[in-house]
Amino acid sequence: MKEPEAAAWMGRLAELSRSEGALPDPALIWWRAQLLERQDAQARVARPMEIAQWLSLVVAVVTVVVLCAMNWSGIQGMLEPAGLALWAVAGGVVMVMGLALRFVFGE
Amino acid sequence: MDQGEFTAFYHETAPALHGYIRRVSGDGEAADDLLQEAYLRFLRAKPAAEDHAAMKAYLYKTATAAIYDRWRKLRRERLWSLEFRFREEAPPAAGTGDVTRCFQKLKPRERALLWLAYVEGYAHDEIAGTLDLKEKSVRVLLFRARHNLERILRQNGLSEVQP
Numbered sequence: 001m002k003e004p005e006a007a008a009w010m011g012r013l014a015e016l017s018r019s020e021g022a023l024p025d026p027a028l029i030w031w032r033a034q035l036l037e038r039q040d041a042q043a044r045v046a047r048p049m050e051i052a053q054w055l056s057l058v059v060a061v062v063t064v065v066v067l068c069a070m071n072w073s074g075i076q077g078m079l080e081p082a083g084l085a086l087w088a089v090a091g092g093v094v095m096v097m098g099l100a101l102r103f104v105f106g107e
Numbered sequence: 108m109d110q111g112e113f114t115a116f117y118h119e120t121a122p123a124l125h126g127y128i129r130r131v132s133g134d135g136e137a138a139d140d141l142l143q144e145a146y147l148r149f150l151r152a153k154p155a156a157e158d159h160a161a162m163k164a165y166l167y168k169t170a171t172a173a174i175y176d177r178w179r180k181l182r183r184e185r186l187w188s189l190e191f192r193f194r195e196e197a198p199p200a201a202g203t204g205d206v207t208r209c210f211q212k213l214k215p216r217e218r219a220l221l222w223l224a225y226v227e228g229y230a231h232d233e234i235a236g237t238l239d240l241k242e243k244s245v246r247v248l249l250f251r252a253r254h255n256l257e258r259i260l261r262q263n264g265l266s267e268v269q270p
Contacts, residue, residue: 006225010225029117037151
């Protein structure tokens with residue numbers, strides 16, 4: 001197919017395409033763009049705070065792990081007499097705390 | 108760009124862009140959403156309202172990206188829903204004639220190439236920029252697209268009909 005023939009077919013197709021339906025309102029698109037821009041600006045402002053929150057969480061977790069490691073023999077001595085039930089309770093507390101943190105930071 | 112400039116630009120470009128999206132995506136129902144998405148992406152990029160041709164080229168680039176993103180999303184959804192139909196796009200809108208049906212049988216990129224070249228009258232370098240292709244490839248791909256369109260028209264008994 002030569003170029004002029006292709007152009008003629010495409011012109012016909014463009015005519016068929018232009019004659020169908022009403023287009024969305026440009027004012028609505030403009031308004032949505034402004035809204036998204038405001039949301040972007042808010043997210044930009046909140047970003048450093050979000051990073052600080054996560055950083056504080058990491059510091060807290062590392063501190064707890066280091067303290068536990070340093071006093072491991074004491075913790076073991078405390079938990080051993082109580083047996084499996086206390087270990088299960090301790091595990092449950094850690095999980096609940098993790099979920100609570102996830103909930104708080106997920107907001 | 109202020110709202111007045113945008114509205115004028117929209118009225119100038121939207122009808123043709125809507126046709127482009129409709130024909131290249133092959134999805135008449137999603138065309139309005141894709142049109143809005145294209146203009147939203149365009150506005151968020153904060154274009155300078157000086158070079159009209161560059162703005163229009165960028166608009167077509169964002170529209171093409173929006174169409175591709177939609178295809179990818181649909182493919183992912185089909186995969187997750189275990190609906191392995193391997194269809195590239197939705198069927199063409201009903202009641203738009205044989206020419207439209209023939210056009211939908213081309214590959215999406217071929218449809219975009221033909222539209223940009225022969226409806227928008229873009230030069231090869233502009234098409235390359237819009238579709239993220241190499242300028243040298245455009246000539247070859249366009250030749251193939253014309254060849255395939257001719258073949259499909261012939262198969263559908265339209266090759267002897269005047270456009």
